[in-house]
Amino acid sequence: MTITELAARSGFSVRNIRAYQARGLLPPPEIRGRAGHYDQEHLDRLALVRALREEGLNLATITTVVSRGSRYAQELRRLRAELHDPVEVSGREWVRLEDRAAAGTEERAPGALQRFIELGSIRRTTDGGYESPAVLVDGSWELNALGASPEAIIEMLLATGQATRRLADAYMRVLRETDVVPRGGGEIDVEGVRSTFEEVRPVLVRVVAAMFEISMARSLGARMDEHLAAAGGA
Secondary structure: OOHHHHHHHHOOOHHHHHHHHHHOOOOOOEEEOOEEEOOHHHHHHHHHHHHHHHOOOOHHHHHHHHHOOHHHHHHHHHHHHHHOOHHHHHOOOEEEOOHHHHHHHHHHOOOHHHHHHHHOOOEEOOOOOEEEEHHHHHHHHHHHHOOOOHHHHHHHHHHHHHHHHHHHHHHHHHHOOOOOOOHHHOOOOHHHHHHHHHHHHHHHHHHHHHHHHHHHHHHHHHHHHHHHHHHHHO
């Protein structure tokens, strides 16, 4: 097919196709006479470029990824899709939030729903609703049954999400010192990232749980001390 036909079938303009060729994103066409001819390989490469752009990668990054071959690019896409899917990552059941619960959350803490979405603990459904891991929903109801106010529970969940995000960033600083995620834009060991994540996740969960238990006990102890001191001074 000619470059005009390639443009029509791929949805890219002739100008963009030429620009991608200049960047090395497309293999050169077969020259017949004075015209270049393209085939399915070029269509597939353009489809891959479009998919990577829609996933938020810039052209410089796409060029680096594509230069390592279509198979590597597809494996990297699958890994990114897994890591960006909170349902896939958590391995937990997700349940739909009742409309009144979602509305109540926003009413009590304006902007909270969007903050939960950014933290990954709530996501939108295709019909405009919301869903969250069942463990968070059930835990919230249990705390409320014990007497905790919805406002306090929302504040606690947001604080937990922010704290775990910082912990995750600290973990990434450790991971960068390994060969799994190389520095300077080197090739990522896709299977290495996946297996490392699976191995380290339960370890980190145990570490975080142990540290939280210690911190929680100390906070409770300090609160009791404050209460006793206030009672003694009354």
